[in-house]
Amino acid sequence: MKLLVTGGAGFIGSAVVRLAMSRGHEVVNLDALTYAACLENVADVSDSPNYAFEKADIRDRAALDRVFETHKPDVVMHLAAESHVDRSIDGPGDFIETNITGTYNMLEAARSYWVQNGKPESFRFHHISTDEVYGSLPNDPEVMFTEETPYDPRSPYSASKASSDHLVRAWNETYGLPVVLTNCSNNYGPYHFPEKLIPVIILNALAGKELPIYGDGSNIRDWLYVEDHADALLLVMEKGELGRSYNIGGENERTNLELVQTLCGILDGLRPKAEGVYADQITFVTDRPGHDARYAIDPTRIRTELGWRPSVTVEEGLKQTVQWYLENEDWWRPLQERHGVGTRLGVKA
Numbered sequence: 001m002k003l004l005v006t007g008g009a010g011f012i013g014s015a016v017v018r019l020a021m022s023r024g025h026e027v028v029n030l031d032a033l034t035y036a037a038c039l040e041n042v043a044d045v046s047d048s049p050n051y052a053f054e055k056a057d058i059r060d061r062a063a064l065d066r067v068f069e070t071h072k073p074d075v076v077m078h079l080a081a082e083s084h085v086d087r088s089i090d091g092p093g094d095f096i097e098t099n100i101t102g103t104y105n106m107l108e109a110a111r112s113y114w115v116q117n118g119k120p121e122s123f124r125f126h127h128i129s130t131d132e133v134y135g136s137l138p139n140d141p142e143v144m145f146t147e148e149t150p151y152d153p154r155s156p157y158s159a160s161k162a163s164s165d166h167l168v169r170a171w172n173e174t175y176g177l178p179v180v181l182t183n184c185s186n187n188y189g190p191y192h193f194p195e196k197l198i199p200v201i202i203l204n205a206l207a208g209k210e211l212p213i214y215g216d217g218s219n220i221r222d223w224l225y226v227e228d229h230a231d232a233l234l235l236v237m238e239k240g241e242l243g244r245s246y247n248i249g250g251e252n253e254r255t256n257l258e259l260v261q262t263l264c265g266i267l268d269g270l271r272p273k274a275e276g277v278y279a280d281q282i283t284f285v286t287d288r289p290g291h292d293a294r295y296a297i298d299p300t301r302i303r304t305e306l307g308w309r310p311s312v313t314v315e316e317g318l319k320q321t322v323q324w325y326l327e328n329e330d331w332w333r334p335l336q337e338r339h340g341v342g343t344r345l346g347v348k349a
């Protein structure tokens with residue numbers, strides 16, 4: 001099958017590209033190469049005759065039409081997005097343009113291509129989204145996000161992703177475009193851009209810097225290893241019921257403080273400090289405005305309907321992740337020089 005993957009030079013998109021190609025699919029990777037992109041993420045597969053790269057911006061409809069016409073994909077997996085909540089607080093405009101207008105352009109380009117080709121039944125537009133569209137949960141293990149949870153986004157990032165989800169559903173209802181949607185919890189793993197919590201903690205720890213924890217560290221996230229997410233996405237793309245959405249989660253709830261303490265413990269084992277322990281570097285900093293208290297996914301639908309489960313526990317996944325960062329300084333070091341990385345963002349509100 002030929003997949004058009006948008007955002008394939010980013011963290012999750014590149015995991016999808018690598019996994020899809022290892023399973024024999026052809027991939028066209030469409031990416032604008034923003035500050036968050038890194039083509040190194042797909043270096044292992046980019047020489048393959050089954051791989052093509054298109055530098056294109058999803059805000060540019062003409063460029064999208066050209067890519068569809070040139071490559072004639074069987075399915076679309078749409079991941080390209082502005083993805084960092086703190087950046088969305090400082091500069092929401094890019095999130096509106098890429099996540100909303102860009103998704104609108106993708107839907108229209110896909111619809112036009114699908115219609116021109118006689119509406120092939122096997123065509124799919126898979127929209128990859130986040131659990132943040134559901135808002136914030138109370139600290140009650142009985143309450144989780146299901147696919148029926150009403151949308152209640154609270155940051156410019158989650159509001160832009162919620163808007164894009166609504167557009168995708170509308171294109172299905174109104175024009176019959178064959179779509180599937182997924183809403184996933186927080187990902188972690190190799191190639192995670194060094195502005196996000198887990199790489200920031202690992203790299204600051206190694207550099208002897210403070211390990212910043214927003215607020216009191218009690219915010220809860222449900223962590224999923226990125227390669228498990230990529231596996232779930234390929235399954236939904238191939239077997240998901242049209243017009244349906246699937247929540248994807250790791251069933252691994254941790255407070256941010258627990259997560260950071262776990263990372264410190266792993267680092268103490270793999271790269272012990274000369275004196276003291278990494279947890280000594282933990283520092284509590286001003287909270288993010290509107291910081292959602294808890295996210296937790298009920299993955300019953302994807303488990304019962306498609307038989308999917310994560311393959312690694314959070315302990316195993318975090319250990320593999322720390323090991324990967326220890327072995328791949330050549331990857332992360334240059335990224336720390338990119339604009340805004342290493343500075344505190346999103347406190348202006």
Ligand SMILES: NC(=O)c1ccc[n+]([C@@H]2O[C@H](COP(=O)([O-])OP(=O)(O)OC[C@H]3O[C@@H](n4cnc5c(N)ncnc54)[C@H](O)[C@@H]3O)[C@@H](O)[C@H]2O)c1
Nearest residue numbers: 007009010011012032033034036037057058080081083187
């Ligand atoms: N990271 C998470 O924990 C998480 C969880 C659930 C869902 N998601 C969703 O998964 C998708 C991928 O997330 P990620 O963490 O890999 O993001 P990322 O920021 O690492 O990568 C995004 C990619 O999209 C590209 N891109 C951005 N704007 C573009 C534009 N206008 N045109 C073309 N390409 C553009 C970037 O160059 C980059 O390669 C996003 O849609 C995000 O909302 C992420």
